[in-house]
Amino acid sequence: QLQLQESGPGLVKPSETLSLTCTVSGGSISSSDYYWGWIRQPPGKGLEWIGNIYYTGTSSYNPSLKSRVTISADTSKNQFSLKVSSVTAADTAIYYCARRNYGSGRRDYWGQGTLVTVSS
């Protein structure tokens, strides 16, 4: 059974860089069948797509976040990561990692989510 698990600091200071890792078990991020991505949800608000990465290393990002976001993958550890630079309170959210099928909008496996608070 595929499982995704987010990890990283729960508290980040303003202007610093938020860094999260998603560890995948029960499947390989090197598969050509899937994209691996990040979605966030500010407390009490809706979902926002952050970006995703393909096994080739190709990534795409939400235009509103593109200048501050980097998604990378470490196939040797079967992990992919998210970095958001110059964070503000507006970046406070639950961050989810998820898998999406190639050539489809099927995003059927999600991590449990991790709350990241931006505060001094």
Add this chain to the structure above:
Amino acid sequence: QSALTQPASVSGSPGQSITISCTGTSSDVGAYNYVSWYQQHPGKVPKLMIYDVGNRPSGVSNRFSGSKSGNTASLTISGLQAEDEADYYCSSYTTSGTWVFGGGTKLTVL
């Protein structure tokens, strides 16, 4: 990119049918058949209910169905049950190669 437009709330009585709309543009909903719907109960992880407009993952009740006409997609829940009370989000691929979510709809079962 702008969020897809969903009604903030809808409601229905047990046994009734309800429909949630998701309106986009010719650059997202209208451009591809890559519209998905997610159900989210409070404090829980979003759950995929419909993908690629009208496909249901295994394990999802056939009371849930999806459709699309032009720039608007719809999620219909028939035979409404108390457990269906949740937030629902649509999502679509865009011509920019990115994805966009709707603002979410709170479904209340009366």
